Amino acid sequence: MELSDEQRAIRDAVREFAVEEIRPTAAECDRDQRFPEEVWDGLAALDVTSLTVPEAYGGLDVTSLTVPEAYGGLDVDRLTYSVVNEEVAYGALSVATALSVHSLATSCIAEFGDDDQKERWLPDMAGGRPVGAFALSEPQAGSNPAEMTTEARREGDEYVINGKKQWITNGERSGVVVLFAKTDREDPRSVTQFVVPKDADGLEVGKKEDKLGLRASDTTSLLFDDVRIPVENRLTEEGKGLSAAFHILTGGRIGIASQAVGLAQSALDEAVAYARDREQFGKPIADIQTVRHKLADMKTQLEAARLLTRDAAQRDDRGEDVELAASMAKYFASEAAVDVTNEAVQIHGGYGYTTDFDVERLYRDSKITTIYEGTSEIQKKVIARNVLE
Numbered sequence: 001m002e003l004s005d006e007q008r009a010i011r012d013a014v015r016e017f018a019v020e021e022i023r024p025t026a027a028e029c030d031r032d033q034r035f036p037e038e039v040w041d042g043l044a045a046l047d048v049t050s051l052t053v054p055e056a057y058g059g060l061d062v063t064s065l066t067v068p069e070a071y072g073g074l075d076v077d078r079l080t081y082s083v084v085n086e087e088v089a090y091g092a093l094s095v096a097t098a099l100s101v102h103s104l105a106t107s108c109i110a111e112f113g114d115d116d117q118k119e120r121w122l123p124d125m126a127g128g129r130p131v132g133a134f135a136l137s138e139p140q141a142g143s144n145p146a147e148m149t150t151e152a153r154r155e156g157d158e159y160v161i162n163g164k165k166q167w168i169t170n171g172e173r174s175g176v177v178v179l180f181a182k183t184d185r186e187d188p189r190s191v192t193q194f195v196v197p198k199d200a201d202g203l204e205v206g207k208k209e210d211k212l213g214l215r216a217s218d219t220t221s222l223l224f225d226d227v228r229i230p231v232e233n234r235l236t237e238e239g240k241g242l243s244a245a246f247h248i249l250t251g252g253r254i255g256i257a258s259q260a261v262g263l264a265q266s267a268l269d270e271a272v273a274y275a276r277d278r279e280q281f282g283k284p285i286a287d288i289q290t291v292r293h294k295l296a297d298m299k300t301q302l303e304a305a306r307l308l309t310r311d312a313a314q315r316d317d318r319g320e321d322v323e324l325a326a327s328m329a330k331y332f333a334s335e336a337a338v339d340v341t342n343e344a345v346q347i348h349g350g351y352g353y354t355t356d357f358d359v360e361r362l363y364r365d366s367k368i369t370t371i372y373e374g375t376s377e378i379q380k381k382v383i384a385r386n387v388l389e
Contacts, residue, residue: 022091029216044128058126089262094216105132130175171220193241213364260337305333331379334369
């Protein structure tokens with residue numbers, strides 16, 4: 001699928017940044033479990049943190065990405081969003097995940113907020129600070145958010161929030177939380193969407209998770225103990241939050257598929273470079289048929305994943321219902337990322353099992369793409385339902 005001139009320019013600019021600024025510190029940040037704030041500020045300088053913010057509220061100005069002046073003032077479409085996510089993930093999935101969740105938060109405010117709410121939150125978030133978080137999952141309500149127990153009780157002109165959210169990306173570093181809570185704990189349909197400042201009294205950051213992969217990205221719980229916010233911070237009407245969440249996550253799944261493609265591309269490139277340089281039996285292992293077949297399979301999976309992902313993005317841009325396309329892209333691309341990174345480790349042999357080579361980290365990181373924003377099993381459930389209907 002051909003990209004437009006401006007999309008290719010954006011892709012090239014973000015790829016250059018990923019190679020020169022993100023990848024050099026990725027292994028160190030993974031080891032230290034430290035998010036590279038300097039990289040985040042660089043993404044903000046490229047306007048990448050404003051991807052899902054309308055231009056009127058500080059959204060992406062493509063002229064800052066060395067695009068010809070004629071293409072300035074673009075409101076970013078889903079395909080451009082997909083391409084940017086792919087390239088950031090090529091640098092490091094931890095950074096791409098932080099960007100994706102920040103974009104989920106700005107998407108919620110952009111799509112469901114009123115003019116005052118957009119003006120209050122989006123311009124600063126477009127500039128990267130405050131960082132956004134998306135608080136939907138709970139300890140006992142992951143794949144089925146209707147079972148959440150976090151409650152927002154109306155008291156006059158305020159809501160009082162109590163509960164716990166789990167698996168929150170940007171949990172420590174965020175300044176704004178888009179929160180989903182029930183306004184009637186007995187009614188599963190009463191989920192409502194709110195914007196909660198991170199410094200609100202009673203809001204505490206819980207345990208930082210020690211994870212298999214994605215170790216540079218902070219993942220925490222958020223604890224709400226009589227947190228009071230004004231009614232003006234409610235994004236949707238009471239009871240309309242769950243449909244809003246599903247709508248946002250459908251688009252978000254295209255972003256995760258894009259990240260999986262970028263991660264897989266990085267692993268393939270590493271494997272190709274290693275196969276050309278590494279010699280066994282007096283010749284590069286790239287000349288060994290078994291290795292060549294592995295590379296062929298990796299390339300085929302990668303390109304199939306990219307096509308599914310970009311097809312879903314283009315369907316979204318055309319205004320089509322993309323539930324099926326997004327789930328197929330997310331399911332296939334995430335499983336392909338696991339397969340491709342696994343084979344990249346195999347091609348590296350024993351060296352691939354060490355932290356001296358990036359493929360070890362890429363392999364660990366790949367697994368999360370099959371889990372967050374809807375597991376592979378949930379995606380297959382969505383796909384099968386669409387097929388049968």
